Amino acid sequence: MKSKLIIALLFFAVLSCKKADAEVSQDMAITAVKLPAKKLIGSEAISNSGFKDAENTTIEQKIIKNGNLRFETENLETTYEQIKIAVKKGKAFIQNDSEGKDYGSIYRRITVRIPSQNFDSFIKDISTGVTYFDNKEINSEDVTEQYIDIDARLKAKKKLENRYIELLSKATKMSEMLAIEAQLSAIREEIEAKEGQLRYMQNRISLSTITIEFYKTIAEERGVTISYGAKVWNAFKSGFYGISNFFLGLLEVWPFIIIAIALFYFIRKRFKKKNK
Missing domain, CATH: 1.10.12 (Lyase 2-enoyl-coa Hydratase; Chain  A, domain 2)
Known part of the structure; x- marks a missing residue:
């Protein structure tokens, strides 16, 4: 009798998991419709910094920002010092720093990670004194829907994990315990994978990435300074x-x-x- 009860509970847990995933997909389909750039609810305006769902719960938008800049400078060291001041001011840090020599120029390439809220002011600070940019790319990617989807599925998997833990406490046979533990192991792997996805996404959201390359043109030695004598x-x-x-x-x-x-x-x- 107990064996049949355990099998029935296992069957119910699997059905509940599928139902939870279906509900998450349905909720995301509804949420995708409710992601306006600017929405008026009653007399309250919701700006680009977030929106409200059907339960009137404010959900912060998740934006990933990236920048890529390239420009010429008269003095590499002066420009580098200017960038270091902007890094300190924006509470950022230099992730990569490399320098080298190309045909007719010497350059320095820096990758900066900066809090997203300081992204625009940092771009403005390092642009001071630049006559023109050889390349200037600013990208913003809205990953709110993707973030909510992963977060909702993670919560559903954790609920399912708790149900299997309850079943494991009621199991009496070794075969039943092994079957439940196998399911728990698979669910925990999925939970860890989704937690890793959320951490990676949150890192890219909270810290923007900006690659800055600045260079100085140098004259060719051949045929320029050699006299006839x-x-x-x-x-x-x-x-x-x-x-x-x-x-x-x-x-x-x-x-x-x-x-x-x-x-x-x-x-x-x-x-x-x-x-x-």
Whole structure:
């Protein structure tokens, strides 16, 4: 009798899980309709910072902001110091910092993570003194619906986890315990995965990412600072080095030269004797 009761409760828990997922999907379909940019409820205006659901509960919008800037500067160190001041002012931190040399320029590339509420003021601060941007990209992604969906499914999985824990406390047979524990293990893996998704999403929401690349153009050395006299002197040195290399090459093959001279002298002497 108890075995049948446990099986019936397991069946009920599985059905409840499917029903919970269906309800979450239905709620998200309704929520997706209720995401206006600006909505008037009675005499109260709801701005872009959030909206209210059917139960009059304010839900904060989840926005991911990213920026990508590239511009030329006269002094790399001065620009870097300006960025450090803006970083400190905006309560941000530098995540990556690299520098290098391209064809005709030297550059520095910095990745900054900054609280989202300070994003716009930070962009304004580092733009001070910039004549124009080679590249300026500002992206904002609204992930409110996705965040609510994951959060709702996470709550449903936790409720299901509690039901299986109750079933496990009532199980008497080893086979029933093993079956319930297997289901619990699968549910807990899903819970951990969704919690990880929420943490990652919340990190990107709370901290915006801005990549800043600034560079300085440098003149090519070749053909710019070399005078005509320097070119003549370089040509003279090149000729001298050429002669030196020629004689050094002769020294390396001197045995063959001696043999060639001896053969030439021997053949010439024999040829003179025949003519006499």
